[in-house]
Amino acid sequence: MFKSEKKLRKIYLALMIFIYGIFTPITVYEWLFTDGGFPLTAVIVGFALPFMRKNHLNQVREKEGRDPV
Numbered sequence: 001m002f003k004s005e006k007k008l009r010k011i012y013l014a015l016m017i018f019i020y021g022i023f024t025p026i027t028v029y030e031w032l033f034t035d036g037g038f039p040l041t042a043v044i045v046g047f048a049l050p051f052m053r054k055n056h057l058n059q060v061r062e063k064e065g066r067d068p069v
Helices: 003-033 040-063
Strands: none
Touching: 003 040
């Protein structure tokens, strides 16, 4: 694993902790218990982030000359 891939893995880990641990629960709480609208942004980001992470890391591996997993 190259340095750039390790750095990106750490960034994606932090993003996933923030999105799934803080952002999504707060927006769902606001939707259920306040006058907020449906948390469409949280749903889209929650479903898209794992796919974005996988595709981006595969592109980095290809660029560095390794086969994507």
